[in-house]
Amino acid sequence: MRADNKRLKELNVEKHELLRSFEKHLIEEKDFNERLEKLEKEIRVEIDNEIIEMNKEKPITTKEEPKMAKEEKEVKKEENTKKRGKKEQADSYASIAAKVLLMKSIKTMDDAVAKVDELKPGMDKAKIKNRLNAVIYAVKKQKQERWKKYTWDKENFLLVEK
Secondary structure, three states: OOOOOHHHHHHHHHHHHHHHHHHOOOOOHHHHHHHHHHHHHHHHHHHHHHHHHHHHHOOOOOOHHHHHHHHHHHHHHHHHOOOOOOOOOOOOHHHHHHHHHHOOOOOOHHHHHHHHHHHOOOOOHHHHHHHHHHHHHHHHHOOOHHHOOEEEEOOOOEEEEO
């Protein structure tokens, strides 16, 4: 309530005086009820007018606006945060496996294992096969950012760039 609404204050004082008069049995119940109802209606009208005046000064915010503001902050925060996780290394077995799976000449898992071993020797063939399967699985799941640029073509045993 704003301090400059004297009419609302006067109505509230009048209502309290009416209540005191009724408690002291100075007025009858019928008169009390009629005057109380009339005062409450006038008070409601004044309060509604006050709300309208307040809304002219400050725009009404809906329930959606705070949610939208929160979502905008989250999007900005995501844009500003650094990417997490390890950086992709060109000479890692996963990167080499991806390069091999991109080759159209590779038609089977055994060919892929042999090519990875040729490009970067030193790892057991079973582990290379596991690494190839892990790359294929990662591409299918599309969880990591680095694999989102690929799709897996099972029929042609081929990793395809989007």
